[in-house]
Amino acid sequence: MTDRSRQRVAAIIAAIAASLLLLFLAVPTIALVARGGAAGARGLFADAELRSAIALTVITATASTIIAVLLGTPLAWWLTRRTFRGRSIVDAILDLPLLIPHPVAGIALLLVLSRGSPLGAALLAVGVRIVSTPLGIIAAMLFVSAPLYVSAAREAIARVDPRYEGVARTLGDTEWRALRRVTLPLAGRGLLAGAVVSWARASSEFGAIVILAYQPRVASVLSYDRFTSYGLREALPVAAALLLVAIVPLVVLRALGARDRSRIAGERSARA
């Protein structure tokens, strides 16, 4: 075999391997839309239980994302701009929720938030119930999605030259003001992308939520519930409707990525 024909064979093998994986990833979702898409779209209007489950999912995922952004952004800044002892411990704390099985995360949360625990009991004493409430859903979502936001935010802040902050400081800004006026706007797109990923992760969570708050049912729990109670036929519209909801962050992320690329290209051509 000549070098050229050997290269051609290698290219064909790579193309087949790539196509197989892409088909494996695409076919189930396409089948789901094909088989349940219409019923799912109808269900969004007709099925009150599905509607309220999706509304609950959107509201709790949004709340969880807002908390992740408010608490995670300062943490990401701190981890990016400061060196300190015990940094590896902080890193491990942030990595762990992404590595453990989600029902395990749910069990761990239940352990500290249920009425049997000191924290759960204290919260209950002031009238705050976590387990089997929207707060429980938010807690489960936050646990599994906040590390994703912090990781994206760290990357976004690290891409901002710290000397911008230095310049802002010499121009009269306090550290906090420089962060607000310079670093956050410059990292804004990356932070927003991180928030969208975090929202998508939160809204698709099942394992931790089902342990901590089976009721009220979010969309993922409802789809599981329909499947175990009534079988595939009944679960299909719910699953398809959830898929349609998941397309929203996908589109937003693509749009953010495209704008980022065009902006970088614009800067390059301006420099040239």
Place this chain on the structure above:
Amino acid sequence: MTITLRDVTLRQGTFLLDRASLDVAAGAYGVVLGAAGSGKTTLLETVAGIRAPDGGTVHLGGADVTTVAPERRGVAMVYQQSLLFPHLDVSRNVAYGAKSSAAVDDAVAWTGIERLLSRFVTTLSGGEQQLVALARALSSEPRVLLLDEPFAALDPPRRAAMRRMIRALQRERGITVLHVTHDVTEAALLADSLAVLDAGRVLQHGAATALFARPASARVAELLGAENVLAGSATMRDGMVELRTGALVIHALPPDGEALAGEVHAVIGADEITLSREPKESSARNAFTARVVAISGAGALVRVELDVSGTPLVAVVTAGAARELALATGSAVHAAFKATAVRIC
């Protein structure tokens, strides 16, 4: 406002800014000269307060500001890469740290950037960016202006124009300037006081004229651009220094009129060496026959590398003189310099 650094020490990974000291008088133009990686930017950021030193003190206007936040130091900094805020247009960049709109107008007028105000910073040329960065610094009405290689990205005409602009600013407004650069010419043109920084250490600091006239060491002389730095052993004879370096004996005046002996360095400016076809009757105490090793330079000045009995010397002559001498590689010439042209350090 005076700038005083005393024994400023800062470790940064493997780099160490080692007990750096320097002084710039109020309203004067201070220059720190050093090669890339010598710690110039770190030194400047320490004055700005962006980096906190591990040891030593920074005084501005007599007050100890070592632990004072950058925003309360009354300094402004211009980096080589301008670092304009990319999310703001030019006018917002200039107004960023301004205390009044009058200060903005003044800074814009000084730098002549009126026509750029509505532009986005990513559409500016390198020279325009530096002007905007300077305007942004000026509009915050600093008492100390810190410049980190501000002209490095500019072409020669713009560089000269901006040099004049900053010099005029410093003289007319009484702003104290601390400017770091690797460019000896720039340092020579601008500096009232000069510090030579090498591998994190200030080798010498003081009045610029004093440093150029009397470099404290061979390394300082080298960094100040002296072409001929020769090591040798000195002895005194008839009140003059006789320095033996290789096969050469060089005559020099003793520094400060004091006798000296032992291992020293002689520094001879390349422009102090005169060349001629025939041995000249002159007052020059040092006259040798040399062989031309290389000739370079396309401008008004020609650099001539010589071999004098095994010792390399560099002379600089005008292009006209080079033609008159019919200099060619391998040809023999007579090289001479006065004893007063030799600086011993």
